[in-house]
Amino acid sequence: MSTRHLKGSLKLLSKKDLENIHTSTLEILEKVGVRFTVAEAREVFSEAGFRVEKDVVKFKPKDIEDALKKAPSRVLRKGLSSKWDVDLGDEKVYFGVGSLPIWVVESDYRRRKATYQDLLKFTLLSELLPNFSIGNGVVQPQEIPNSVIHAIWNQNATIRMSKPSCCWYAKDFLVAEDGLRILEAAAGGKDELKRMKTWAITICPDSALQWGESVIGELVMAKAGVPIEILPMP
Secondary structure, rough: OHHHHOOOOOOOOHHHHHHHHHHHHHHHHOOOOOOEOOOOOOHHHHHHEEEOOEEEEEEEHHHHHHHHHHHHOOOOOOOOOOHHEEOOOOOOOEEOOOOOOOEOOOOOEEEOOOOOOHHHHHHHHHOOOOOOOOOOOOOOOOOOOOOOOOHHHHHHHHOOOOOOOHHHHHHHHHHHHHHHHHHHHHOOHHHHHHOOEEEEEEOOOEEEEEEEEOOHHHHHHHHHHEEEOOOOOO
8 A cells, every 4th residue: 555545634524515614604704704802802903904893803705815825834833852843734633632621530530629739740641641742731720819820820831841732821911911921931032932832822712703802812922923722612
């Protein structure tokens, strides 16, 4: 068997199916639009020439197509150890460790609240699992106040993981800027942070066609060149 037959990927949709989905998506984005509850997000689109109706942004198909053409086909996320570099777009499949459950189930099936010690242990576990290319602290420690959890999480990601990983999400500008400063310090400066693309920020919509405060993290991190992971969950 030729090795080229081993490089394929699972395809559940035909080319025609994908074209139909894309065409329908363009129509919805133009006619229905996307609601952004954060005023600063709407201002970004307005200044870029997009049509904003109250809190809804309408996207012309050409604008979407132009943006897709500008998107790189490959992105290298560098690990703190080069063996963990992740080359997104090289036709390989990479797995990442999930994040932010607030409970831990013991071996006797007893459920308890996640702690800072659990964060450290799961961080080590994600480092040692060879089939996971993206690391994570996994749990959200329940004894750490919300006012400082972003700093604790980002510190953990930058000093205890050699794999690319996720920084803390942000729902207000102070947290986003604070988190960004930690990443810049760990990377050795703004330029190095942008070059490495080691840490990404995860953002999630509130619901279909609606973005809430999660978009704040994107507004801050995108300007700094931090990768954005968009997950389809409210």
